[in-house]
Amino acid sequence: QVGIFLNIIRQATFVGIISVGLSMAIITGHMDLSVESVMALSAMASAYLVATNGAGLGLDMSTWLTLLVSLALGGVIGLTNGFLIVRVGLNAFIVTLSAYIGVRGLGLVLTGGRSMFGLPPQFRWAANADVAGIPVLVLILVTTYLVFHFVLRHTRFGRYIYLIGGNPTAPFRAGIPVDRILISVFVLAGLLAAFAGWLLAARTNGATPNLGVGMLFEAFAAVVIGGVRLSGGVGRLSGVLAGVLLMGAIDTAINVM
Numbered sequence: 277q278v279g280i281f282l283n284i285i286r287q288a289t290f291v292g293i294i295s296v297g298l299s300m301a302i303i304t305g306h307m308d309l310s311v312e313s314v315m316a317l318s319a320m321a322s323a324y325l326v327a328t329n330g331a332g333l334g335l336d337m338s339t340w341l342t343l344l345v346s347l348a349l350g351g352v353i354g355l356t357n358g359f360l361i362v363r364v365g366l367n368a369f370i371v372t373l374s375a376y377i378g379v380r381g382l383g384l385v386l387t388g389g390r391s392m393f394g395l396p397p398q399f400r401w402a403a404n405a406d407v408a409g410i411p412v413l414v415l416i417l418v419t420t421y422l423v424f425h426f427v428l429r430h431t432r433f434g435r436y437i438y439l440i441g442g443n444p445t446a447p448f449r450a451g452i453p454v455d456r457i458l459i460s461v462f463v464l465a466g467l468l469a470a471f472a473g474w475l476l477a478a479r480t481n482g483a484t485p486n487l488g489v490g491m492l493f494e495a496f497a498a499v500v501i502g503g504v505r506l507s508g509g510v511g512r513l514s515g516v517l518a519g520v521l522l523m524g525a526i527d528t529a530i531n532v533m
Contacts, residue, residue: 280528282411283528284521284524285521286411286413287524288417288521288527289414289416289417290475290488291491291494291495291498291523292517293420293469293471293472294465294468294472294495295498295499295502295519296421296424297468297469299499299502300428301461301465302441302505302511303428303508304508306368306458306461307369307506308368308372309375310353310357310466311465311492312376312488312492313376313379314353314354314379314470315470315473315476315487316488316489317349317380318471318477319476319480319487320487321342321345321346322342322345322474322477323395324386324387324392324483325342326395327393327394343471343474346473346474347467347471350466350467350470350471351463354467355459355462355463357371357372358458358459361458362459387485391485392482392483392484393483395477395478395482400481403478413475420468421513421514421516421517425513438509440454441508442509442510443509473487473488495520497519498519498522499511499516500519501518501519502518502519502520503516
């Protein structure tokens with residue numbers, strides 16, 4: 277039974293990580309539909325760089341270097357989303373939906389529509405190894421939730437996120453840097469999605485153009501089941517984690533049946 281439970285958590289890690297960034301965006305009263313595509317682009321970029329020795333430049337792409345490249349991609353996309361939404365004033369749904377489509381297309385262009393596979397063992401370690409009988413993916417998921425639960429509940433930045441989602445006008449009049457907080461949330465969502473994509477590439481030993489299709493729906497379902505209010509200002513990551521595990525348990529039960 278313990279093994280089955282750990283396997284559920286391991287399989288739910290990727291949806292669980294992107295759900296953290298999605299939750300923070302929704303708590304601010306916005307949404308980020310691009311997280312699934314950012315995750316896929318990160319996975320494809322990582323696998324592509326390893327498989328082609330740094331895009332044909334003859335570079336030895338170490339595990340940590342591919343992670344840095346993935347995080348840079350996610351951060352830039354999140355920053356672009358935040359800038360267009362906050363500074364330009366475009367609708368978050370339209371901006372992130374466009375990113376959802378466009379970023380997935382970037383992944384296809386990058387790899388030419390080909391699948392990448394056969395990653396080195398050191399790259400796959402983080403997503404397949406165990407520590408004291410506990411999968412590393414489980415430790416990563418739990419650590420991610422603990423860190424961001426602390427950020428949201430016990431830091432000024434986290435309190436500002438809730439305040440902005442509850443009433444964006446009042447924090448602005450109180451001198452809270454609303455624009456900077458919102459842009460930071462979209463950057464964090466991009467970074468988390470990129471990290472999930474890097475782990476997914478390591479877990480699947482490569483990447484395909486349709487990698488992660490449908491995970492956005494699962495993440496949204498987990499966030500809503502977890503009690504995050506779509507209008508903003510309300511939600512706990514503990515509830516989101518419960519929603520993620522419920523979705524993972526349902527997936528596992530269907531596979532077993």
